Amino acid sequence: MRDALSETADAVSYDYPVGYEKQIHELIANRDRDGALALINELLGCIFLSKRFDVVGMKARLAELSVILSRAAVDAGGSLQDALRLNDKYIGAIIGCKDAESLERVSSEALHSFTDGIFDLGEIKLSDSVRNAVRFMREHVGEKISVDDVCRHVFLSRSSFCRIFKAQTGKSIADYINYIKVEYARKLLDDRLVPLIDVSMLSGFADQSYFTKVFKKYTGTTPKQYRERG
Helix, strand or coil: CHHHHHHHHHHHHCCCCCHHHHHHHHHHHCCCHHHHHHHHHHHHHHHHHHCCCCHHHHHHHHHHHHHHHHHHHHHCCCCHHHHHHHHHHHHHHHHCCCCHHHHHHHHHHHHHHHHHHHHHHCCCCCCHHHHHHHHHHHHCCCCCCCHHHHHHHCCCCHHHHHHHHHHHHCCCHHHHHHHHHHHHHHHHHHCCCCCHHHHHHHCCCCCHHHHHHHHHHHHCCCHHHHHHHC
């Protein structure tokens, strides 16, 4: 009976609405709290239904959603440190759950509190030039881009745009570039089909030792240790 139910749940998982994730990101960036919460509720329902008998799978999906919300908060002008703090708090609320029932209850409450906190972070409205710069960084995450490349892309001088970017995001352009590259590197490290030696190059770092140094600065661990810990 358990096997039959598990097969049914696995079949449902193919209907997971991946497109919702992008929509949630856009709703948060546009400060649409009600729209974001409505879509998050729908996505939670899909996660709980498709992974009903797979607690580990549910936790993985919920963690992915947490990353999406954190990224959206930062892109909307929130503090990176505060977004990560909320993310850690949310993950901590679900990691100790042992069964699907407790996971549904705890994660739903925690995620809604997390979402409220995300909107509280976004009081600073990013200018179009900063949004454009962040988009450029993400689109060229696998390339070796510089601060000058970003400034040229938004047609502003380095001195003025560096000041604007730091004022609105709390981070220098160089730090933000590295943050996005490390975020991408973590995804590559999660895929064990990608050789460890190739991760730095694919993330846009020309030097392996510098990549390791930057990765450890943002994650507290080396790329090799990160992969080994799963």
